[in-house]
Amino acid sequence: MKITDADLIRHCTERAASYGTLRASAPSAIALDAAAARLIELTTKPAKEQRSARPPLIVWSPDGDTPPKVEHKSHGSAHRAAHQLAAKHPGRTFYIMERSGRPVTGKEGQANG
Structure with a gap:
C-alpha cells in the first residue's frame, strides 16, 4: 500500500x-x-x-577591486562564474558565498566601526 x-x-x-x-x-x-x-x-x-526560496549566491574575491555585482540563483552558475573569473585573473582567490541576513549599511556622515 x-x-x-x-x-x-x-x-x-x-x-x-x-x-x-x-x-x-x-x-x-x-x-x-x-x-x-x-x-x-x-x-x-x-x-x-x-x-527559489534559497538566498542568492555571489562570487567574491578578497583580492578584488570591486564588490560582487551578479547574484546567482544556483550553485552551479556561481561555480562556473568563479572558474571563469579565476581563469581571467590568475593568482586571485574566489569564493562562492550565500547571502545570510539583511544588508547592513552605515548612515551618511556616520563612521563605521
Missing part, C-alpha cells in the same frame, strides 16, 4: 484533533499541526517556487 501526501496530512490532522481541548497546548498536537501545515505547503507550491 502506497501512502500519499494527502494520507500523511489527514493522519497528522486527525491525530492532532484527537487531543481535543488540549490541542493548542499539547506539544505533540502542536507538532502534528505544524507537520500537516508544512506538508500542505510543500505539496501545493510549485517546485520552482520552493527552490
Whole structure:
C-alpha cells in the first residue's frame, strides 16, 4: 500500500484533533499541526517556487577591486562564474558565498566601526 501526501496530512490532522481541548497546548498536537501545515505547503507550491526560496549566491574575491555585482540563483552558475573569473585573473582567490541576513549599511556622515 502506497501512502500519499494527502494520507500523511489527514493522519497528522486527525491525530492532532484527537487531543481535543488540549490541542493548542499539547506539544505533540502542536507538532502534528505544524507537520500537516508544512506538508500542505510543500505539496501545493510549485517546485520552482520552493527552490527559489534559497538566498542568492555571489562570487567574491578578497583580492578584488570591486564588490560582487551578479547574484546567482544556483550553485552551479556561481561555480562556473568563479572558474571563469579565476581563469581571467590568475593568482586571485574566489569564493562562492550565500547571502545570510539583511544588508547592513552605515548612515551618511556616520563612521563605521
